[in-house]
Structures are given as C-alpha cells and as structure tokens.
Amino acid sequence: MDPGNDALRASARQAFDHDISPFVMTYCERCHGENKRKGDFTFVNALKNPFAVAYRPLWKLAITKIHAQDMPPEQAEKQPAEHERALIAAWVASLKHLSPRDPGPFVIRRLSKVEYANSLHDLFGVDPQVAKDLPDEVFGAGYTNTISPLLMEEYLLVAGAVLDQVIAPPGAPPTAVQRQLIPALPATGTGTAEAARAIAAQVARRAYRRPPTTGELDVLLQVFALADARGAPFTEAVRLMLKAVLVSPQFLFITPDAPVAAGAAIVPLGDHQLAARLSFLLWATMPDDELDRLADAGTLHEPAVLAAQVRRLLADPRARA
Incomplete structure (x- = not known):
C-alpha cells in the first residue's frame, strides 16, 4: 500500500462527496443522467465509481465543456458559480495522481x-x-x-x-x-x-x-x-x-496476444498488441502492413522503432480524421 496515495484518494473522495457529486446532480444530471443522455454520454456509472481509470476521459470531456461554458447550456435555469467550476476542474486534475502503479489485469474491450x-x-x-x-x-x-x-x-x-x-x-x-x-x-x-x-x-x-x-x-x-x-x-x-x-x-x-494466468506478474504488451493499440489510438483502425511487419519481427517495442512509428502515424491524414 502507498500511504501517500491513500491520503490523496481519501481527500479526493471527500471532495467528491462534498462538492463534485452535488455539482453533477445539480447542473448535469438532467441532461446526462439515467433518463436522458444528451451528446451520447452519461454520468450514471462515473458517479458510482468516480476514480475508475475508464471514466477519466469522460471527466476530462466534462471539464472542457464546463470551461467553455457549454455545460450547462446558456438556457439552463441553474448556472454554476466560477468557484464551483474551479472546484470541479481542480478535482479532475487531481485524478492523475491517483493512478496505481500496478496497471491491473488486461481488460478486453469491443471495437467502437x-x-x-x-x-x-x-x-x-x-x-x-x-x-x-x-x-x-x-x-x-x-x-x-x-x-x-x-x-x-x-x-x-x-x-x-x-x-x-x-x-x-x-x-x-x-x-x-x-x-x-x-x-x-x-x-x-x-x-x-x-x-x-x-x-x-x-x-x-x-x-x-x-x-x-x-x-x-x-x-x-x-x-x-x-x-x-x-x-x-x-x-x-x-x-x-x-x-x-x-x-x-x-x-x-481487442484482446491480449496470449492468455494471461491469474495472478501473473506485470508484463509488457506484446508487439502485436502494441501495434493494435497504437493504430486504434491514432487511426481508429487496424494496424497497417508496416506495423504488422514490425510486430511479426518482434521489433516494434524497441524505443527508436516505436518512436518512428508514432511519428509516421501522426503524420498520416488518418490521424486527423
């Protein structure tokens, strides 16, 4: 256990219960709750497990919209004060310090x-x-x-x-x-x-x-x-x-390259899994022939090779689609 991380988590939990959850229920739940999911996202599950890594993108998206004053919309009856907007922004920023060192088990996910x-x-x-x-x-x-x-x-x-x-x-x-x-x-x-x-x-x-x-x-x-x-x-x-x-x-x-035994030690991603994650992250599609070739050769994980591939993928128009 990490005492420092435990203290941060306890503080973040207190802030969530005292400030963040009421903020969401007051200003966001009407459009992004159980009965309405405007913009194709909802806070329902994030409120139940606010520190889950899976919901970090949702919190970040919310902050972007709150900061731009798109959330709540202009016509909403209730508008948060500036100090309330600052409180939720600071809380979301603190989440990055709560990531455990152990990445946990590999979790499969369905392609979008x-x-x-x-x-x-x-x-x-x-x-x-x-x-x-x-x-x-x-x-x-x-x-x-x-x-x-x-x-x-x-x-x-x-x-x-x-x-x-x-x-x-x-x-x-x-x-x-x-x-x-x-x-x-x-x-x-x-x-x-x-x-x-x-x-x-x-x-x-x-x-x-x-x-x-x-x-x-x-x-x-x-x-x-x-x-x-x-x-x-x-x-x-x-x-x-x-x-x-x-x-x-x-x-x-998106699945592991090979079955992982329960309780196994942390292991790096295999080259094929690395190719898939890189390609889906930057191109939203499967790896191309060059990524496949490097993964088959077992060299994609090498820092210089990986850096070159990241630059190549980012330079491709598909990265801006």
Missing part, C-alpha cells in the same frame, strides 16, 4: 463503431458506411466488453452485407477482392481444404491483428468443411468461413 467500420474498410475495401446501422455507443455507459444477442444479430447482418460485396454470387464474374483472395478455384477434392486454410490464414492474420493460432484456423476450417459437406460451391463455403472471422471475438474485441 468507427473502429469496426474502418477495419472492415481496411480488410476488404468496403465503404465504412456499411456499418452505419450499428447502434452508437453511449460514452460513459460501460459494457464495452460484452455483446448482446441483438447486437450480435447486427454484426451478422453487417458481415453478410460486406461479404456480398466481396464474394460475387454464383455465375457472376469475381470481384477484385475475390480475385486476390482466390486467384484460382482449386480442383475438387483434397486440395480445397488446403486452399481454404490458406485463405483463412491470410484474412485472419489481418482481422485478428496477429498470426492466428493453429486452433483458431482449425475452427474456421470446420465452418468451411460443414458448408463443403452440404455441397456448397467453394466460394460459398469460403464466404461462410470469412463470415465466421468477421463475427469472431478475435476481430470484434
């Missing part, structure tokens, strides 16, 4: 709607608008590490729409992406499984943001084999296999 749409574009060249009907995230509402049955249905619909553009229907000329994935149809027989495995390895490497494991490829090949056993044409069986990729946890979630 924008990250998901951009990744589909980078994978197959489709318009990101293909995912426009997915529900928007509510900032601060939590639950970014789960998928409801209804949301999974939406992902299945989007995956089908994407593959309708990638794989041409029977009898139609192959699309440009299809020709890249399937340069030539394999002869009927044992060669189809090998060809399907090569396609699965190629797509899963990018979609999973790391090389797929043998077990992961086996699962995808089982999907292909089921369709093949029913007499589906090769391209249709491949289509179903790729659909499995697009609705897999490895694609929809």
